[in-house]
Amino acid sequence: MSNKRPLHPSTIAVRTQTERTQQMEHSTPLFLTSSFTFENAESMRAAFADESDDNIYSRYSNPTVDEFAHKIALLEKCEAGFAVASGMAAVFNSFMALLKTGDHLLCCRSMFGGTNTVVTKFLGKFGIEFTLVDAADIDNWEASVKPNTKMLYLETPTNPQLELIDLEKAGRLAKKHNLIFNVDNCFATPFLQTPADFGADLVIHSATKWIDGQGRVLGGVIAGKKELINEVYLFCRNSGPTLSAFNAWVLTKSLETLDVRITRHSANALKVAEKLQKNAQLEWVKYPFLPSHPQHEIAKKQMSAGGGIVCFEIKGGVEAGRKFMDALQLLSLTPNLGDSRSIASHPASTTHSKLSEEERSKVGITPGLIRISVGLEHPDDVIYDIEQALSSIN
Ligand SMILES: *Cc1c(COP(=O)(O)O)cnc(C)c1O
Numbered sequence: 001m002s003n004k005r006p007l008h009p010s011t012i013a014v015r016t017q018t019e020r021t022q023q024m025e026h027s028t029p030l031f032l033t034s035s036f037t038f039e040n041a042e043s044m045r046a047a048f049a050d051e052s053d054d055n056i057y058s059r060y061s062n063p064t065v066d067e068f069a070h071k072i073a074l075l076e077k078c079e080a081g082f083a084v085a086s087g088m089a090a091v092f093n094s095f096m097a098l099l100k101t102g103d104h105l106l107c108c109r110s111m112f113g114g115t116n117t118v119v120t121k122f123l124g125k126f127g128i129e130f131t132l133v134d135a136a137d138i139d140n141w142e143a144s145v146k147p148n149t150k151m152l153y154l155e156t157p158t159n160p161q162l163e164l165i166d167l168e169k170a171g172r173l174a175k176k177h178n179l180i181f182n183v184d185n186c187f188a189t190p191f192l193q194t195p196a197d198f199g200a201d202l203v204i205h206s207a208t209k210w211i212d213g214q215g216r217v218l219g220g221v222i223a224g225k226k227e228l229i230n231e232v233y234l235f236c237r238n239s240g241p242t243l244s245a246f247n248a249w250v251l252t253k254s255l256e257t258l259d260v261r262i263t264r265h266s267a268n269a270l271k272v273a274e275k276l277q278k279n280a281q282l283e284w285v286k287y288p289f290l291p292s293h294p295q296h297e298i299a300k301k302q303m304s305a306g307g308g309i310v311c312f313e314i315k316g317g318v319e320a321g322r323k324f325m326d327a328l329q330l331l332s333l334t335p336n337l338g339d340s341r342s343i344a345s346h347p348a349s350t351t352h353s354k355l356s357e358e359e360r361s362k363v364g365i366t367p368g369l370i371r372i373s374v375g376l377e378h379p380d381d382v383i384y385d386i387e388q389a390l391s392s393i394n
Contacts, residue, residue, distance in 0.1 A: 009075055009191065010259040016071045018063045030249040031064045060237045064245040068207075068252040073223040075190035075255070076203045081223035082232050083248060087186060087206020088114045089241035090220030094182055094204055095119075095151075097235035098228060101127035104146050108154035109134050110161045110364055112184070112206075113351055119153075135163040136294075138170065145177050155184035156193075157299075159337075160347055160371040161364035162286050162311050164295040167302050171199030180228065186210070191259045192266070193303045201225050207251050209338030210308065213261050214254070217247040261340075261376065265308030268382065269374040273310045275383045281390045283313035283368065308375075309337065314368035320393050321346040321368045327389035330381060337373035342382045345371045 007015070017028045036055040038044035047054040055061050065083050073081035084090050095118070099105060107119055109132040119130050131144045135158065152174045156165040167183070174181035182202040183195035189210045195203050205211060207219035220243070222232050236242075266289075273287035285292070288299035289306030299306060314320045324346070325333055331344045335351065345351070352365045360366070374382060 012074050013071060013255045013258060016067070016074060018067045028067060028249070028252060029064070030245060031062055032245050033062075034058050058245060059240055059242050062245050062248070064252065065243050065248040068219075068243070068248040068255070069221055069223070071252060071255050072190070072205065072207075072211075072221045075194075076185070076223045077190075077194050077196040078203060078223035078229075079226040080229035081221055082229055082236060083207075083243040083251075084220045084222065084236060084241040085243050085247075086218045086241075087112075087184075087204070087208055087220040088118070090204040090206065090222050091115050091184065092118055093232060093236055093239070093241055094202055094222050095123065095128070095153075096126075096239070097232040098180055098202075099123075099126075099128050099150055102148060103128050103150040104148045105130040106141065106144055106149050106152045106179070107132055108156075108158070108165060109362075110158040110163050111153075111155050112159045112186075115155075115184070116363075135165050138166055138173075141170075141173055142177075145173070145179075149177060149179055151180040151182055153182045153184075155186065156302075157187045157288055157307060157309070159187060160309070160311060160345070160351075160369070162288060162293070162309060163364065164288060164293075164298045164302075166295075166298050167193075167195055167198035167200070171195075174201075175199055187307050187309060188303055189258060189262050189307075191262050192305050192307055198302070201228055208336070210262055210265070211251055211258060211338075212254050213258065213338060213340060215334075215336050215339040215341070217244075217250050219243055219247050219251050262308065263305065264376055265338075265374055266305035268376070268379040269308045269310050269372075270306060271379040272372065272374050272383055272386070273306075276310070276312055276386065279387065279390060281315055281393065283315055286311040308373055310372045310374060312370055312372075313366050314370060314390070314393070316393065317367035318348050321370060322349055323393045324370060324389050325349075327392040328385055329388070330377070330385040331372070337371070339373060340376040342375035342377055342385075343373040344386075345373075347371065 035057045046052045069081035069083040133141045183200045186206045202224035277285045287310045331342045347365045
């Protein structure tokens with residue numbers, strides 16, 4: 001389109017597409033090919049000498065993968081993007097490409113389990129130090145900044161505790177100390193929150209969750225400032241966390257419906273949270289857009305809706321949590337989230353079962369904590385299933 005009027009994000013998500021081929025396809029094509037051909041030796045030489053943008057090999061670039069990464073970069077208001085095989089590949093490679101021995105990483109304590117393992121168990125192997133800070137203590141984070149602090153990393157809302165971090169304050173701190181501000185925006189998606197508005201230099205995603213939205217493929221993406229994404233690209237084209245073109249095709253098609261889906265997921269989740277709030281068998285219910293959420297004001301400031309995850313604490317601890325899971329009839333018992341199908345998980349008996357109760361409570365995993373990923377079924381059916389499971393516990 002030739003006029004300069006900026007397009008809305010939902011239009012960008014639908015209409016950003018690889019240039020049409022001579023087959024005149026309407027839906028975006030899938031370039032399932034490991035390498036690309038050249039007309040002659042000279043064009044091949046020029047491509048290898050970086051004198052042309054021609055595709056060479058799919059570990060370096062692939063039109064379908066690039067379409068997906070480019071679309072995410074536009075939606076996240078970032079200059080560039082690079083797609084990888086999973087959310088964890090996005091997290092790990094954003095560290096590996098930009099940190100080196102002797103650097104220090106400032107990190108929020110409540111974060112995705114895999115990220116926590118990478119930070120606390122593996123970064124030390126490369127001589128990278130870290131400090132974990134609490135979401136609620138953001139006004140004191142500055143005391144943990146050291147002369148060698150290079151990056152501030154966080155996710156908001158956090159998985160699974162649904163803690164929120166004030167992106168404006170975090171962005172200001174990063175700017176003041178010249179830190180690379182790296183945000184995992186998986187739970188909100190670019191349709192509910194764009195961290196670049198608050199100064200994020202990098203925005204990463206597990207595309208496996210809401211972006212796919214139907215539990216089919218794994219994927220990840222790192223978007224951000226061009227100079228940083230260039231470093232990520234140079235590292236990844238050699239280390240090889242490549243996203244499959246097939247998965248990229250599924251994910252770029254999924255982006256066409258993300259706005260509609262995440263809006264409905266959020267509306268359904270709010271209905272579920274509001275109804276459960278009145279349930280006497282629950283200690284508490286947590287959802288960013290419930291006024292009872294301790295950081296509700298932050299949610300309203302930086303998110304346009306609350307997302308699809310609702311958490312609650314069942315009275316009766318671990319045993320009650322297990323009984324609740326067994327009594328569900330509609331909801332799926334599976335560790336994924338962000339699916340059209342509603343999902344229940346009980347972290348204390350599954351993802352966090354190897355930790356002691358004390359370690360769990362430090363990261364906000366209480367014994368009866370249940371995480372619901374609210375799907376696209378009719379919300380009354382989701383509520384009915386949760387309520388019948390709760391009432392069968394006693
Ligand atoms: C799932 C998840 C990841 C990891 O993504 P994978 O695609 O499973 O590798 C990272 N961050 C958050 C917040 C997640 O929920």
